[in-house]
Amino acid sequence: MPIVVKDLHYTYNAGTPWAVPALRGVSLTVGDGEFVGLVGPIGSGKSTLVQHLNGLLTPPPETVWVDGIDVGAYGVPRQVIRQRVGLVFQYPEHQLFAETVWADVAFGPRNMGLPAAEVAERVREALALVGLDADAYGDRSPFALSGGEQRRVALAGILAMRPRYLILDEPTAGLDPAGRRELLTLLLRLNRERGVAVVLVTHHLEDVAELSQKVVVMDQGRVALQGPLEQVLGAGQRAALKALGLEAPVAAQLVDELNRRGWRLPPHLVRAQDVVAAIAAVARTRAGDGGHVQ
Ligand SMILES: Nc1ncnc2c1ncn2[C@@H]1O[C@H](COP(=O)(O)OP(=O)(O)OP(=O)(O)O)[C@@H](O)[C@H]1O
Ligand SMILES: [Mg+2]
Structure with missing residues (x-):
């Protein structure tokens, strides 16, 4: 089942003199197991859009569906959506809060009401996925880790919920080239081996070209281009991309x-x-x- 967005509008500070229209009728689909690159100039609405996909910003009813669930419908618990759609912010390490790495990664699955044994299994698995040994790191404070390690812990916290969809908003910002490569390789593995659908928000069209099957280009709160990778970034659209300040x-x-x-x-x-x-x-x-x- 996909994520479907239909004619989504959003204005920050609506009804005040500071109103900023950020989304002006966005429609798109993220298919099961798809790898989607979401690109567009600064301020085009990418972050605002992805926050609607996991209910961090509440969409109006009948505009966003996740696996057939209307995210904005009255009475749909946020938790239900967040278990399916994991959202990783630009600096996910800012979301760390618990006293130990273990407790931080366990927070999501515990909240899902899973039995302790399953929580433990998921924490180990998630830490292993991001390349951290649960025995070596579990008892450490997340705040006493390096920036790169913190980011891995934050990502593990999302992966421990085993989301069907993983959305990452510029996740490689501030990482060194090796860290970047590692993270992108992990995303590819999750997508290819586990069938997790990935939406990667990025300014790096190189990364999009290497990883994505589908590309969505935003401009001024709208979807300017959308389609298979080679159709959107291939020769036919060079001029359109350039007009948006995007280099092929x-x-x-x-x-x-x-x-x-x-x-x-x-x-x-x-x-x-x-x-x-x-x-x-x-x-x-x-x-x-x-x-x-x-
Ligand atoms: N908290 C906010 N309050 C008011 N306006 C906002 C807020 N966050 C974003 N905006 C505005 O909404 C529009 C879309 O912003 P958004 O952050 O979604 O763009 P973006 O494509 O993610 O940009 P970037 O590439 O810089 O991350 C911009 O005009 C921005 O100034
Ligand atoms: Mg953004």
């Missing part, structure tokens, strides 16, 4: 440049590995012809 991934720009020089690479390629393979194939043909590559 470097690999896609390389395809444009080489094609301008007479290569005939498939113009829709956006993933680095696909571009490398296509270049290698053309280079082999040219070498076979006795010609040389420019």
